[in-house]
Amino acid sequence: xxxxxxxxxxxxxxxxxxxxxxxxxxxxxxxxxxxxxxxxxxxxxxxxxxxxxxxxxxxxxxxxxxxxxxxxxxxxxxxxxxxxxxxxxxxxxxxxxxxxxxxxxxxxxxxxxxxxxxxxxxxxxxxxxxxxxxxxxxxxxxxxxxxxxxxxxxxxxxxxxxxxxxxxxxxxxxxxxxxxxxxxxxxxxxxxxxxxxxxxxxxxxxxxxxxxxxxxxxxxxxxxxxxxxxxxxxxxxxxxxxxxxxxxxxxxxxxxxxxxxxxxxxxxxxxxxxxxxxxxxxxxxxxxxxxxxxxxxxxxxxxxxxxxxxxxxxxxxxxxxxxxxxxxxxxxxxxxxxxxxxxxxxxxxxxxxxxxxxxxxxxxxxxxxxxxxxxxxxxxxxxxxxxxxxxxxxxxxxxxxxxxxxxxxxxxxxxxxxxxxxxxxxxxxxxxxxxxxxxxxxxxxxxxxxxxxxxxxxxxxxxxxxxxxxxxxxxxxxxxxxxxxxxxxxxxxxxxxxxxxxxxxxxxxxxxxxxxxxxxxxxxxxxxxxxxxxxxxxxxxxxxxxxxxxxxxxxxxxxxxxxxxxxxxxxxxxxxxxxxxxxxxxxxxxxxxxxxxxxxxxxxxxxxxxxxxxxxxxxxxxxxxxxxxxxxxxxxxxxxxxxxxxxxxxxxxxxxxxxxxxxxxxxxxxxxxxxxxxxxxxxxxxxxxxxxxxxxxxxxxxxxxxxxxxxxxxxxxxxxxxxxxxxxxxxxxxxxxxxxxxxxxxxxxxxxxxxxxxxxxxxxxxxxxxxxxxxxxxxxxxxxxxxxxxxxxxxxxxxxxxxxxxxxxxxxxxxxxxxxxxxxxxxxxxxxxxxxxxxxxxxxxxxxxxxxxxxxxxxxxxxxxxxxxxxxxxxxxxxxxxxxxxxxxxxxxxxxxxxxxxxxxxxxxxxxxxxxxxxxx
Numbered sequence: 026x027x028x029x030x031x032x033x034x035x036x037x038x039x040x041x042x043x044x045x046x047x048x049x050x051x052x053x054x055x056x057x058x059x060x061x062x063x064x065x066x067x068x069x070x071x072x073x074x075x076x077x078x079x080x081x082x083x084x085x086x087x088x089x090x091x092x093x094x095x096x097x098x099x100x101x102x103x104x105x106x107x108x109x110x111x112x113x114x115x116x117x118x119x120x121x122x123x124x125x126x127x128x129x130x131x132x133x134x135x136x137x138x139x140x141x142x143x144x145x146x147x148x149x150x151x152x153x154x155x156x157x158x159x160x161x162x163x164x165x166x167x168x169x170x171x172x173x174x175x176x177x178x179x180x181x182x183x184x185x186x187x188x189x190x191x192x193x194x195x196x197x198x199x200x201x202x203x204x205x206x207x208x209x210x211x212x213x214x215x216x217x218x219x220x221x222x223x224x225x226x227x228x229x230x231x232x233x234x235x236x237x238x239x240x241x242x243x244x245x246x247x248x249x250x251x252x253x254x255x256x257x258x259x260x261x262x263x264x265x266x267x268x269x270x271x272x273x274x275x276x277x278x279x280x281x282x283x284x285x286x287x288x289x290x291x292x293x294x295x296x297x298x299x300x301x302x303x304x305x306x307x308x309x310x311x312x313x314x315x316x317x318x319x320x321x322x323x324x325x326x327x328x329x330x331x332x333x334x335x336x337x338x339x340x341x342x343x344x345x346x347x348x349x350x351x352x353x354x355x356x357x358x359x360x361x362x363x364x365x366x367x368x369x370x371x372x373x374x375x376x377x378x379x380x381x382x383x384x385x386x387x388x389x390x391x392x393x394x395x396x397x398x399x400x401x402x403x404x405x406x407x408x409x410x411x412x413x414x415x416x417x418x419x420x421x422x423x424x425x426x427x428x429x430x431x432x433x434x435x436x437x438x439x440x441x442x443x444x445x446x447x448x449x450x451x452x453x454x455x456x457x458x459x460x461x462x463x464x465x466x467x468x469x470x471x472x473x474x475x476x477x478x479x480x481x482x483x484x485x486x487x488x489x490x491x492x493x494x495x496x497x498x499x500x501x502x503x504x505x506x507x508x509x510x511x512x513x514x515x516x517x518x519x520x521x522x523x524x525x526x527x528x529x530x531x532x533x534x535x536x537x538x539x540x541x542x543x544x545x546x547x548x549x550x551x552x553x554x555x556x557x558x559x560x561x562x563x564x565x566x567x568x569x570x571x572x573x574x575x576x577x578x579x580x581x582x583x584x585x586x587x588x589x590x591x592x593x594x595x596x597x598x599x600x601x602x603x604x605x606x607x608x609x610x611x612x613x614x615x616x617x618x619x620x621x622x623x624x625x626x627x628x629x630x631x632x633x634x635x636x637x638x639x640x641x642x643x644x645x646x647x648x649x650x651x652x653x654x655x656x657x658x659x660x661x662x663x664x665x666x667x668x669x670x671x672x673x674x675x676x677x678x679x680x681x682x683x684x685x686x687x688x689x690x691x692x693x694x695x696x697x698x699x700x701x702x703x704x705x706x707x708x709x710x711x712x713x714x715x716x717x718x719x720x721x722x723x724x725x726x727x728x729x730x731x732x733x734x735x736x737x738x739x740x741x742x743x744x745x746x747x748x749x750x751x752x753x754x755x756x757x758x759x760x761x762x763x764x765x766x767x768x769x770x771x772x773x774x775x776x777x778x779x780x781x782x783x784x785x786x787x788x789x790x791x792x793x794x795x796x797x798x799x800x801x802x803x804x805x806x807x808x809x810x811x812x813x814x815x816x817x818x819x820x821x822x823x824x825x826x827x828x829x830x831x832x833x834x835x836x837x838x839x840x841x842x843x844x845x846x847x848x849x850x851x852x853x854x855x856x857x858x859x860x861x862x863x864x865x866x867x868x869x870x871x872x873x874x875x876x877x878x879x880x881x882x883x884x885x886x887x888x889x890x891x892x893x894x895x896x897x898x899x900x901x902x903x904x905x906x907x908x909x910x911x912x913x914x915x916x917x918x919x920x921x922x923x924x925x926x927x928x929x930x931x932x933x934x935x936x937x938x939x940x941x942x943x944x945x946x
Contacts, residue, residue, distance in 0.1 A: 036073045036252075038223030045214055046078045049191040053085065053159045058185035062167075062194045062208050065216030067351060068253025071195040074216065075165050078193055082161040085191075086154065089162075091311075091346075092169030094354070098422035099383070101129045101143075103174035107162060108147060111154040118153070119907060122146035131381075140173070140628040144180035145910070151181065152916040155189040167196040167208060171419070179207040184915045187922030218250025228255050287355035290336055297329035302339060302356040304368045307391070311344040318375040323367070366392045383407040386423075396432035401440065404430070408447070421447035425460065438464055438473040446480055450635065454484050475504040479516050486519065492527030492709075495520055495534065499542065510547045511554065517543040518560045521567075522602050529742045530709030536745075540567035555584055559599060563606065566745075571609070575781035578606050582615045589622035598635075604642050605746030611779065611787030613649070613819045620646050637663040644678040648685060651821035651858035656682055676703065677714060684718040685822065687725040687862025696722070713744040713751070720754035724761075725862030727869075732758035733767065740771070749778050753790050757830065760797040768798060786823070789814030793827045796834070804834060825854035829867050836874055845874050852878070889930055896920055897927045901939035 036043070045061060052059040063071045079087050090107035108130075115123055125138035126146040154160050164170065164178065182192050194208055198215075219227065291299055304319045305311075320329070333339045338356075340346045347353045357365070370392035376385040386403045393400055408423035424444035431437035441464040449457035461477050469477070482497035502516035521543055524536040534542075544564045549557040558581040566574025585603050600623045607615040620643040627636035640663035647656035660679045676699045683692050696718045703711030716739035723732035736755035740748060752775045759768025772794055779791035789811045796807035808831040815824040832848035835841075848871045855864035871878045889897060899909045906917040906924070928934065931942040 036070060036077065037227055038219040039070065039074060039077075042074055042214060042216060043077055043081075046074065046193070047081060049078070049193060050082050050085065050159075050161060053155075053161060053189050053191035056187060056189050058188045059191040060182040060185060060193075060211055061191075062196055062211050062213035063216050064196050064198055064213050066198045066251065068251045069216050069218060070252045071197075071216055072165060073252070075163055075193070075195050078161065079163055082159075082191075085159040085161045086157075087161045087163065088151075088154075090164050092164070092166040092171075094169045097169055097171050098419045099171055099387075100173040100419045101171065101177075103164070103170040104143075104147065104177055105130050105174075107164065107174075107178075108150060111150055114150060114153045118146055118149050122149055126150070139625065140177070141180070141625075144177045144184075145915075147177060148181045148184055148916050149910070151190050152188045152918050156918075159189040159191075161191045161193070163193050163195075165195045167194040172207070175207040179211065182208075182211050184919065186915070186919040188916055188918050219252060219255075220250065224250040224252075224255060227252060284351045284355045284358075287338070287352050288359050290338065291352075291356055291359050294336060295329065295332055297326045298332040298336075299356075299359065300364070300368070301325050301329040302333055302352075303360045303364060304372065305339060305345050305347070306353045306356040307365065307368050307388075308345075308372055311346055313341065313343060313345050315372070315375055316341075316345055319368070319371045322371040322375060366394060383410060383423075387426075390426045390430065393430055397430050398432055398436075401427040401430045405440070417447055417450050421450075421453075428464075434468045435470060435473065438469045438477075442473065442477050442480060445477075449480065449484055449487075454488060458484060471504070472508050475501055475508075476512070479505065479512070479519075482516075483519065486523055492523060492530060492533070495523040495527060495539070498523055499534075499539070502546070506547055511549055511556075514543075514546055514549045514560055515556050517546050518556055518563070518599070518602065521560070521563055525602070525605065525745045526708050526710050528709030528744050529712060530704065537567050540564040544568060555581075555588055556599065558584055559602065559606075563602065566606075566609075571778055571781045575610060575783075578610060579612075579783075582607055582610070582612060586615055586618050589618050600635075600642060601638055608746040609749040609778065609782070611749065611782035611784045611790070613646075613784065613786050616642075616646050616649075617819055637667045641678045645681060646819070648678065648682055649820045649822055651825065651854065651860075653682060653686065653859040677711070680715075680718050681721075684721040685725070685858075685860050685863075687722055687860065692722055693719060709742075710744045710747065713739040713742055713747040717747055717751040717754065720751060720758060722862070724754055724757055725860065725866065727862075727866055729758045729761035733762050733764055736771075737767065740774070748774075749782075752778065753794050756794040757797055765798065772798060784818065785814040786818045786820050789818070789820075789827070790823055793823075793830065797830060808834065821854065822858060822860065825851050825858070825860070826863060828854070829863060829870075832867070833870055836870060841874050845871065845876050848874065849876075889927060893923050893927050893930070896923045897931070897939055900924060900927075900936050 042063070049059040049061055063074055065071050079089070088107050088110055090103050092103055096102040108126075112130075115126065118126070121142055122145055124133070124135060125142035127133040128135040128138045129143045151160055151162065167175065170178070178192070178194075185192060194211070196206075196208060218224070291302060294302070300323060301316075301320060304323065304325075305316055308316055308319070330341050334341060338348050338352050340348070347356075360368070369388045373385050373388035373392055376388060378385050386400070386407045389400055390404055404423045404427035408420040408427065421444055424440060424447055428437055428440035428444050431440055441460055445457040445460040445464070448460060458481070461481055464477065478497065479501035482494045482501055485497060486494035498516050498520035502513050502520060505513035505516055517539075521536065521539050524534060524539040528536075540563065543560060546560075553561075558577070562574060562577035562581040565577050582603060585599070600619055603619055604616065607619070620639065623639035624636070624643050627639045640659045644656040644659040644663070647653070647659065656678065660682065664679070680696050680699045683689060683695060686692075689695065696715055700711050700715035716735045716737075719735035720732045720739070723729070723735060732754060736751050736758055739751040740755065742748075752771050755771040756768050756775060759765065759771060775791055775794055779787035782788075792807045792814065793811035796804045796811065799807060808827065811827045812824065812831070815827055828847045829851035832844045832846075832851055835844035835847060848867050852864055852867035852871060855867060868878050896909055906920040909915075909920045910917045924936075927939070931939070933939060933942050
């Protein structure tokens with residue numbers, strides 16, 4: 026549709042809000058993308074502002090969608106609503122985007138689409154439509170969007186820049202945590218109640234006859250100026266009631282008061298009109314032809330629609346629209362269970378299964394009176410399709426209803442466990458526990474009881490990493506041995522992970538004892554699965570030492586990398602252990618491959634229970650690569666998601682970044698506070714991790730004695746993924762503080778670990794550490810070896826630190842020109858990363874060589890923003906604008922907009938000259 030006619034007059038008391046909406050439309054017309062979230066309580070007037078926005082969009086194409094409460098668990102439903110009018114342009118999108126969107130919308134069959142690719146496809150689709158005519162997209166009731174659609178639209182909103190697109194949301198204020206609202210970080214305008222004078226004027230305009238002044242003031246006060254409440258709460262009251270007093274204020278929430286008013290009005294309608302409203306409420310997308318077919322099946326008279334519209338409750342046009350979302354819930358609530366089932370049955374019969382098989386199954390499920398195995402099977406199939414399209418939450422909803430409709434108690438338990446598993450993975454552990462509790466009252470066989478026990482232990486482990494889950498997992502593993510050895514070995518692996526996280530706080534069993542128990546478990550199937558080789562490798566590491574364990578773990582990690590290339594989901598499930606093992610093997614390639622795959626898989630599947638962990642580990646990859654800003658972005662996302670799911674916070678990467686930056690005067694206190702928080706739920710591994718982080722911080726600050734004092738305790742327990750990192754901090758701290766005995770002991774341990782790891786990262790750090798304890802030509806050769814090896818891996822921060830310590834040594838032996846070269850390299854690298862403390866170390870050493878160190882000049886390249894620099898590099902490498910957009914998840918038009926600024930800043934006129942300009946910078 027297109028906005029047409031003269032812009033509407035601003036609703037009473039809303040001139041400021043309407044001015045902001047006018048600014049949105051003007052920006053879209055001028056090619057400056059605009060995003061705004063209208064946020065307010067139910068009935069405060071958001072819908073009126075939405076209508077003002079639509080009517081003001083003269084000369085613009087308008088796309089509309091509305092969240093539907095009953096569709097919140099159906100992935101991509103809201104997105105489908107919004108995009109349908111412009112899907113004719115789908116063939117103009119690059120093939121990967123086109124295919125992703127087609128699968129997401131059920132237009133074609135394929136593998137689960139990459140969520141980011143779907144987001145980019147929507148961005149490209151809107152940008153393409155806006156090329157022909159400015160585009161105004163309006164999403165009402167956004168609080169009821171399915172989560173995937175909300176996340177995708179938030180993704181699009183953050184990447185709109187130079188498109189002729191305005192994107193507006195109207196969302197009801199709720200008590201949800203900010204992290205549970207994908208729109209929370211977008212620009213917003215809070216829509217509040219009307220001022221008292223405007224509220225009084227509105228009330229006077231709709232109440233016939235004389236209104237008692239005290240009654241009017243009480244109504245205004247009780248409704249807090251909410252326009253819909255002002256209008257609805259006075260309807261149905263007699264003149265005497267209005268004149269004599271409003272009565273005792275109702276303690277129910279405002280939304281319930283409004284809904285009660287709608288219930289009274291619905292109840293006064295003819296029966297046919299009430300049934301039509303019920304059908305419209307149960308059919309969540311406003312499909313007018315479908316509703317007409319349902320009305321015929323229910324023998325609803327032709328005059329029912331007129332009566333419902335005359336009551337001001339609903340509009341029947343190209344799309345069926347309720348006057349207010351609460352009318353929908355009131356219409357549904359006003360009906361009895363039997364009436365609801367009749368309507369859902371009619372909806373199921375009227376829905377074309379070839380067009381929407383899943384929604385038909387959903388209506389059949391609501392229409393069911395008794396358990397129905399055939400229907401439960403259909404719902405399971407719908408769950409599979411939902412999962413394949415990336416909707417774990419939708420899959421969980423189908424599975425829950427399938428379990429409820431299953432007549433056989435044993436099979437019901439199996440389905441309930443599957444529903445609880447999907448619910449847990451979708452980031453709702455409390456709901457999953459409630460499902461398990463409800464299922465445990467039924468007749469369950471031993472296998473079901475044991476699988477439920479394991480799932481309960483997994484939830485405990487996710488919520489409170491540490492030893493609390495350990496006895497539960499060992500018990501489940503022992504019981505699983507009797508009927509499912511594969512699952513038993515997985516449970517032993519989880520138990521070992523629990524012991525690893527418990528660390529020195531493990532009270533009953535340490536990780537070595539758990540490893541011994543796991544080694545005694547029955548052998549798994551042949552050929553071994555990924556989990557089998559990982560279990561054997563970790564068990565050997567803890568019982569026979571790093572030399573024997575490393576050989577097995579190298580094989581296990583190689584298998585996991587190959588599985589990542591095949592896009593297997595086990596990578597996502599076991600990243601929390603493979604990551605730690607790769608860290609002690611100094612295997613940066615495994616770090617990179619597995620974390621990249623895990624983040625992608627978790628996003629595609631909507632696995633909010635796992636995604637924060639994957640993001641946290643991916644952030645650590647960026648930190649070690651010197652990409653601090655990217656790491657910070659991922660850490661922020663992970664923090665938000667842990668708040669949403671209620672799982673234990675993942676503070677390690679945030680504290681790692683804090684330690685490497687070294688610029689916060691309260692860094693040590695923050696690290697210690699983070700350790701205290703983690704140990705409060707039994708995560709003893711955080712104690713060793715905290716000592717390592719303090720050692721990094723103090724080495725950067727040049728406080729070597731403090732670094733030594735921090736590093737030594739971390740070596741006492743040798744936590745997986747901590748001890749190996751700590752040992753070289755200890756060597757440097759000991760060498761610089763004169764504690765050569767401690768440094769030499771640490772070096773011997775480092776030699777054992779690094780030679781077992783065998784990577785360039787391991788051997789490079791080993792060469793550097795040996796050089797710190799050497800003199801003369803031997804030291805020089807070792808420093809050069811370290812630099813050569815570290816240049817071949819991704820660990821840029823240790824390369825920069827090697828240049829630093831080499832430069833320090835060169836200055837100490839009076840090789841000043843060579844010292845300046847390496848110190849300058851170290852300073853530029855560390856300063857560029859944002860490693861302020863280490864950079865300051867390098868700066869001081871440069872000053873000591875007699876070189877004056879200027880603050881980094883703001884040259885042409887420095888003047889570029891981070892995104893401009895990234896786009897410039899990609900363009901210099903020969904990528905086209907659409908290719909760059911696909912890489913960075915922005916539109917091609919935004920790439921073009923950025924490149925114009927890059928050309929101006931670098932004073933170049935073509936892409937061919939970019940490479941030279943960047944090199945000069």
